[in-house]
Amino acid sequence: MEKKKNKGMNLFRDWFLNNRFTVSLLNILLFFLIIWLFNEISFVLQPAWIFLFAVLPPIILATVQYYLMNPVVDFFQEKLKVPRIVTILLLFLLVLGLLIWMINSLIPLIQSQVDSLVRNWPKIWKSINNITQDLLHDSHFKGIKSNLFAAINNIEKNVFKSWQDTANLAISNISSAVSVFGVVFMTLLTAPFVLFYMLKDGHKLNAYLTQFAPRRWQDGFSSMLHDINEAVGSYVRGQIVVAFWVGIIYAIGYNLIGLPYGTALAVFAAFMLLIPYFGTFIALIPVLIIAAITSWGMLINVLIVFVIEQTIETRFISPFVVGNRMKMHPITTILLLIGASAVWGLPGVIFGIPIYAVIKIIVTRSFNYFREVSRFYNDEDLFETQNNSKIELNKGDIDNHD
Structure with missing residues (x-):
């Protein structure tokens, strides 16, 4: 009876407790069980998601600017011994000057070209149709003429429908538009402050997290x-x-x-x-x-x-x-x-x-x-084990020979 019990325990240990495949399957099962539990209690995490999506835009914008400015700040601090605060303030003034130049010079030029493009788009689309029709009159394109006309009509209908749907959606969701404007405004307002402290203390983050x-x-x-x-x-x-x-x-x-x-x-x-x-x-x-x-x-x-x-x-x-x-x-x-x-x-x-x-x-x-x-991946131990086995086999052969 005792032998059967020990044999059963050995089988349980070998096939369940000490079996890598079984343990791996259990770990995978636990992983998906945790995901399922989090999905079932997602309402608990809803405030956390709302908070995250609220603070994420300024953090992303500040992070992009941080990776552009931080090498300059590090260079002036390490090579020229300029304090980080001084370099950061000078970079902020430089960016402010570039923004003022863009607002006064570049943006009006781009805006005028975009306005002209929007006003002339019907003429451009008509010209595209005329070019397409001229090509279709060629005998080489007779086989695809009907299919191409159907595709053009489809594009026109879909574009018109999408513009109409977009206009209706914009009219019916004015509160959403106001909310988006608020997010953009808060992002532009808070991102410079986040960027300032990232440039000032970002180099300490590695040591802080490592502890x-x-x-x-x-x-x-x-x-x-x-x-x-x-x-x-x-x-x-x-x-x-x-x-x-x-x-x-x-x-x-x-x-x-x-x-x-x-x-x-x-x-x-x-x-x-x-x-x-x-x-x-x-x-x-x-x-x-x-x-x-x-x-x-x-x-x-x-x-x-x-x-x-x-x-x-x-x-x-x-x-x-x-x-x-x-x-x-x-x-x-x-x-x-x-x-x-x-x-x-x-x-x-x-x-x-x-x-x-x-x-x-x-x-x-x-x-x-x-x-x-x-x-499992310890190659040195495996190599030593194989060498020891070979030595023992050779020793056994010698003893048998003797």
Whole structure:
């Protein structure tokens, strides 16, 4: 009876307690059970989500500016021994001067071009229809004529319907519009104060967070926070600096060839470049349309400007500013953007890559730590065990021979 009991306990220990596969399944089950419990009590976390979404916009805006300004503040403090407060105040004055210049010079020019584009859009659309119909009269396009006409009618109906729905929604949700205006106002009002203290005390954040980690993990935890900060900072600075210079190149090129609404389209291209990979082609669509209805020569000039910009961006600006610090394969980036846009829309496209970089660093470091402490991945112990086994076998052979 005692032997059966011991045998049952051994089977239970071997197949349940000491079985890695069973333990892994239990951990996965517990993980999803915790997610289910949080979903069931989501009403408890509702105030926390409301608070988070209220404070997130100024924090995001301040964080973007922080990653642009902090290298300058660190350089003046470490190399030139200038106090951080002095450098921060000078940078704030410089940004204020740039904003005043933009309000007085650049914004009125862009606004006038956008207003002109909106007023002339019916004529532009009519010209597109005329060009399309001229092409369809060609005998080579007879096979797709009916399908293309149906597609154009569909686009017109959908565009009209979407504009009508948008107008109705805007009229029926004036309170929402007022709420959005309030969020924008509060973001612009509070972001400078958040930015000031981030620039002043941000370099202390790593040490502050590290002290809460267990003592044996503090070095690795501090190194992980440093890597996360470097990855996110490189991405933010790279995207914004590249977008700025691309906007400058397009503005110069479009104005040199005399493209209508060139400055507004260049600013649009700079903003669209914040959407990786796809932003460039999205920004090119209205440029090609306006160039095509202007003249075929203008279309060729636009394509020449695009080729020059892409050459400068890919050969000089991006390698110098961004480099390969994100260590992401282009296929991984494209698939990530497609998946993130399907799940979270535009915010997923914009924030998908830095979030992926943060998760990748955490998972990689956690896995490396697991390899160090786990017997399953301890190659040195395995090698020593195999060597000891070989020595014992050889010793046994010698004894048998004797």
